[in-house]
Amino acid sequence: MPEPFSLYVHVPYCRHVCPYCDFNVHAAARPPEEHYTAGLVAELMACGAQEPWGGRRVKTVYLGGGTPSLFSPASIGGIVSAVTRWFGLVDGAEITLEANPGTLSHASLAGYRRAGVNRLSLGAQSFHPRHLQTLGRDHGPDDVRAAVDAAGAVGFENLSLDLIFGVPAETLADWEADLAQAVTLAPAHVSTYALTYESGTPFHAWRARGRLRPVDEDLEAEMGELATARLGSAGYERYEISSYARSGFAARHNLSYWDGSDYLGLGAGAHSFSQEPAPGVRSTNERLPERYLAAVGTTGTAVASVERLTEATARAEFCFTGLRQTVGIDVASFHRRFGTELAAAFPHVSDLIGDGLLDLAAGRLRLTPRGLAFADTVSATFV
Numbered sequence: 001m002p003e004p005f006s007l008y009v010h011v012p013y014c015r016h017v018c019p020y021c022d023f024n025v026h027a028a029a030r031p032p033e034e035h036y037t038a039g040l041v042a043e044l045m046a047c048g049a050q051e052p053w054g055g056r057r058v059k060t061v062y063l064g065g066g067t068p069s070l071f072s073p074a075s076i077g078g079i080v081s082a083v084t085r086w087f088g089l090v091d092g093a094e095i096t097l098e099a100n101p102g103t104l105s106h107a108s109l110a111g112y113r114r115a116g117v118n119r120l121s122l123g124a125q126s127f128h129p130r131h132l133q134t135l136g137r138d139h140g141p142d143d144v145r146a147a148v149d150a151a152g153a154v155g156f157e158n159l160s161l162d163l164i165f166g167v168p169a170e171t172l173a174d175w176e177a178d179l180a181q182a183v184t185l186a187p188a189h190v191s192t193y194a195l196t197y198e199s200g201t202p203f204h205a206w207r208a209r210g211r212l213r214p215v216d217e218d219l220e221a222e223m224g225e226l227a228t229a230r231l232g233s234a235g236y237e238r239y240e241i242s243s244y245a246r247s248g249f250a251a252r253h254n255l256s257y258w259d260g261s262d263y264l265g266l267g268a269g270a271h272s273f274s275q276e277p278a279p280g281v282r283s284t285n286e287r288l289p290e291r292y293l294a295a296v297g298t299t300g301t302a303v304a305s306v307e308r309l310t311e312a313t314a315r316a317e318f319c320f321t322g323l324r325q326t327v328g329i330d331v332a333s334f335h336r337r338f339g340t341e342l343a344a345a346f347p348h349v350s351d352l353i354g355d356g357l358l359d360l361a362a363g364r365l366r367l368t369p370r371g372l373a374f375a376d377t378v379s380a381t382f383v
C-alpha cells in the first residue's frame, strides 16, 4: 500500500487580524466561504490526480488558519467528504478543526462533529481579560469555558487548548492561574507558546517604539518551566517543545511534521512537503486568497514556488524538526533515509552531548531537559 500522508487545509480569514499574528490571514467580516471552499475542493481533486499524492490515503486532516470555524459545518463537511472521495481516509484518521472560542455555538459544534471532525483545537490564549485585550483577541474567558462545555456535550473527546505566555505585564501568578484554569477544563491536549514579536506585525513596531514592553527573559523562562511542571503534575506529558498531552492524545498531524513525513497543504499560502523525489521537495501556494482562487480556477492548482531540497538541507531539517519531539530522532531512520550515519553527517553532535544539551540512548538522539531550554540554539547548529 502506498504510504498515507497528512493533509493541511488553510482558511486564511479572521474576523480581524490580531496585532501579534504573522500568519497568512486576512480580515473579513464575511469571507467568501462558498467560493473558497469550491477552490479547496478543486485543488484537492487536481492533487488527487497527480504525483506524489494520487492513489494515497490521508492519515490526518488539519483545518487551520486563520479561523476555519468561520466556515459553516456544511462547508467543512464538504471538504472532509471531498478528502474521503478523492483520497480516502485511513481508519481512525485524526481530523482537527482550529476554532476561535467566540465563533462557536452548540449547534455549530454539533455540525462539525457530524461533518467528521473528531479533534478541536481552541485558541484560548489566556483566561485573563486584560491579557486577551492586550493580544487583541475578540473573545473572553467565558467564551472559552462555554466552548469547552459545548464541545464536550456534543461528543468531542479530543480537545486541545492553545495558551500564550509572556504577554506584556503578565506575572508568574497570572500564568499559574491560566495553567490551573486550563487543567480544570480537562482538555486532552494543551499547547503553550511564548509570545513572539514577529517582524511586520504591529506588536513588533509597538515594541520598537516602547509602547509594549516584553516580559523579562528570565520570567519567560520561568513561565515555560512552570508550564511543564504544572501540566506534568496534572497528567500531561510534554511530547514536543510546546505540546503536552494526556496519554494517547498527542497531535498525530503535528507529529507528521516533526518526524519528516509527507504532507500536502491546500489553500492560500499552504506549504507541502514530499520525500520524493529524494531528498525532498517543498512547494508553496499563492499567498493572497484572490490569486490563489484565480489560479485554482484556471489550472486546479496554485503552486507559486517549488524548492528541491539539497541533501544538506534535508538532513538538517530532519534533525531540527525531529529534535522538537521529546522522544528525539531515531538514528537508524536517519541512516535509512540519507545513507549515512547521523554522527558522520553532524560531527558536532558529540560536543552537544558533552555539553549536556543532547543525549543519545537506545538509538535515539534527543534534547536533554537543559537542551530543551536552549532548543532554538541547539537546532540552529544543524543548519
Ligand code: SF4
Pocket: 013, 014, 016, 017, 018, 021, 022, 023, 025, 065, 066, 067, 100, 123
Ligand atoms: S485569530 Fe489567530 S490566526 Fe486569526 S489573526 Fe488572531 S492569532 Fe492570527
